[in-house]
Amino acid sequence: MMNFDYVRPASVADAIAAGSEKGASYLASGTNLLDLMKGGVSRPSRLVDVTRLPGLDRIEHLADGSLRIGALVRNADLAHDAEFARNYPAVAEALLSGASAQLRNAATVGGNLMQRTRCAYFYDAGSACNRRWPGAGCDALKGENRLHAVLGWSEGCIATHPSDFCVPLVALDAIVEIEGKGGRRELPLEALHRLPGETPERETALERGDLIVALRLPSEAQGFARHARYIKVRERTSYAFAVVSAAAALRIVDGKIREARLALGGVAAKPWRAREAEQVLAGAAPDAAAYREAARAALAGAKPSGDNAFKIELAQRILVRALTLAAAGTPDRIPALPGSPFSSVAGA
């Protein structure tokens, strides 16, 4: 690979100074970035290793009842934190359904948020890709695209965001804490990833030098703990990205859905919050008819970007399943096959 500078700053401020320079890239565990560098997709001239920055590897309970997760907390450590799994079961299940055990042991919370699409054309240096080379065109559009986006895509880019973790997080209104040249600021996670539109190369709302330092789950997110699931259809049982996935979280009071939170994965360039579907469910009885109507609402704006119309149907069925399972109650333990339809009773 190309020669590059490697710096290991001692403080967040030093990191931001180093990371603000042209050609710099933050390095956490590198489970995605190093592959991109080896493949010549990313060619940073300077790697700013943030893995030893102090204070970013803690899980803290804040006074307002919210939970603050440092950006350097490892995926596996978070998922296996018993209190976290109890309070945010769909998030833990999503984490454990992602990647492989080895990757989860290395990957960080902040890095997961910043992972790039898995679109093969993005990784193939010989293909045209507007993300890699603005204006080059999109070879995925008329290429092999059965797994590409059905929501929020543009002619410029039909790639999807691959994260499992982010799907329940956007459903639960997670907030991202960012340090940058202008100081600290916050952003709803839902606003972190951008839809491609005319500028697919702008994948997130971050500016040069911005460093994600923490993720926060607001206090009300715990209110869904009794009825929360993450369900993921994939082409093998582990170490595969979602064909489509869904997170469903419900607050059920007196036999009625008081509040529903829904999000889809594998369908768009960002984790897709399904607010229309949530509105359909608010106040409804938790039954199959309501779930189907919600699912239709969630996918109302969907259209195939290629050979992938089945994903629209599949996404609706997964939403129905996730809602069905969430309403039936969060399992006492995270299933042995996290996120798998086979971890649960079909059509329960």
Next chain:
Amino acid sequence: MTVELSLTRDPAHIRHGSNIGQPMTRTDGVLKVTGKARYAADNHPPGMVYAVIATSCIARGRVTALDVAAARRHPGVIDVMTPAHKPELAEDPDAKGNPFAFRMELLQSDEVRYANQAVAVVIAETLEAATEGAALLSPRYQVEIARVGLDAGEAYAPPVVGIGNPAEVRHGDIDAGMAAAAKLTDSTYQTPAQYHNAMEPHAIVAVWDGDRLFIDTPSQGMGFAQMRIAGLFGIPPANIHINSPFLGGGFGSKGLISGPQVLGIMAAKLIGRPVKLVLRRSQMYGPVGHRPPTRQRIRIGTDESGALTVINHEARVTTSSFDDFYEPAADASHTLYASPAIRTAHEAVRVDTGTPLFMRAPGEATGSIVLESAIDEAAFACGIDPLEFRLKNYAEVEPTTGKPFSSKALRQCYAKAAERFGWAGRPLQPKQMRDENGFLVGWGVGTATFPAIMFQGNARAVIRADGKGVMETGAHDMGQGAWTALAQISADSLGLDFDQLTFRSGSSDLPDAGIAGGSGHTATVGAAIHNAGAAVIAKLAELATSDQRSPLFGAGNAGVVARAGRLHRRDDDARSEGYADILARAGLAEVDATGSGAADAAAQSQYAMHAHGAVFAEVKVDPELGQIRATRLVGAFAAGRIINPLMVQSQLYGGMIWGLSFALHEEAVMDHRSGRILNANLAEYHVPVNADVPPMDVITVDEHDPHVNPLGIKGVGEIGITGSAGAVANAVFHATGIRVRNFPIKIEEIVMGLS
């Protein structure tokens, strides 16, 4: 004096069974789990530098420019090998000397024949510098439209398929068989391109010493590699010393030396220093072979009773634009089912890929999943249980040749596996079974078969003055356990306890053991070892029985039997003499003998020789989401004599997992415009992970085959795939009522088929 014995069935003085048949653990196991087993890329001779291949990102055209200057400027880069700057070869890499000589790209021109083809090699002091140097070459191309897929061009009838098989075979009256059919199924299936993806990439460490060449490289056929390299570099084969003690898998892709490995040798020659070249994972998708995609139409006719009237199996396959390898997919229909009329035919289309090559069960894997699916369709059309249908059409003799089988315990395989699986009572109609959680459950069966093949192999046996033995053979251990199984045969052949034997293997300086392929390595090398051992024991017997001072005097050559380092009189077991005593009295430091193994042409002309098996699969399918999960696999296999049950079980497990992978996971995705492979990595080229592999049961059925070879071995390397892929696919149909004819079975086919 060297005694060359012809293949004799049971030399009187050799008695197998002390070591053969024992479930010994791997002799190289500790080396492997402690990291001490030295694979090719682990070698670092003094002064070694690194070579990295720059590959084409187009599938067809020409390289018009390479920025060699930029690469050379990069710190650490030593040299850049290009078509204009490379060592001269003694032979055209496109020459076709023999059927096993496939054309390779050794920078002989600026032509690009497929994506991932080598266009230059950068040699540098470090791997990183060579890698960046290769990137800096930034090739420019004159691009031509790539020919991609099974419809890329005019189909033609290939001259032969596989190795020398006729492209079309007709047995009986096809038209009459069609006409006689009360029911005729007519289905078209597709199988995808697949890549071997051995865990260990192709690698080479090459060191020249004058006109002698020393290489560490994984090889399934060192003798073939020596010949090819000798031809290319104009040196005698004996000057080439190949060290290949361990392979991290080969599956056929290391059967012949590949272009990239030769490029490593060229790089070493160019700069006069030892060179290491290791392929990146993505570079394994092109120059080292693959299983080509196929489209197969299969028509099966049955009469009123469900007896077959015809099997008409046609396959279209792809090959490269510049060479000929034709996956013999339809040949799978030659041997399994008794039909009065059988036709198999192949046609081919040239595409811009690397040349396809042997990949574990070449032809058998692609053909079997289609035949077994189609047989399932025919059984269903007749309203007959698919196991009963197979038994009804059981071939008592090889259908296309009329030859009797040398042995065939397939009936027992069906019976044992069906019983273990609990097949009885399976509903005929699909979509009838659900588990307690509401998932659809399906059961499928597939028949496994693979020919009992032998190549040519040699071994040398020695009994030393201390009475201990040495067996030498240039065999290949791809992970299948050759170090152990062949040593077991060696110990028995020399009448020694296992710990009295030194077994040497994995080097071209030892007797040529032929190729580790076609599931024939243990049979071939085992026969060679058996004969070498027999020959050296015969010499010892000769020494002892002709010496008046020996207690064995006068017993006659056949009057003694070897056991635990001693020869015993057959008619009086108490009279015996140790090997060391025999040699000491004769004043010899050692006796040695060689032996060879090869197929017995006479037996082959009389008998059809195949291993067989039956595989039963259970799958569960989510009724709304279409997610499929295999939940049970049971296979029973009859493959002649089992040398090491533990390793055979592992081989069969591995094969069955490949079958599962074929049915549900594995596929190389190629951009239909550019011809580039889009999932050339192990993250997106899906093979089953542990969580996909269900509980498995392997049963081996005893089979004593006096005809295949002296040891009665049929081989187990590939058969596991053949029945399993079809069994899984048939189970998916039984669960869902959806017959997917495009493999691997994808979720959309199930989702959109389930209402």
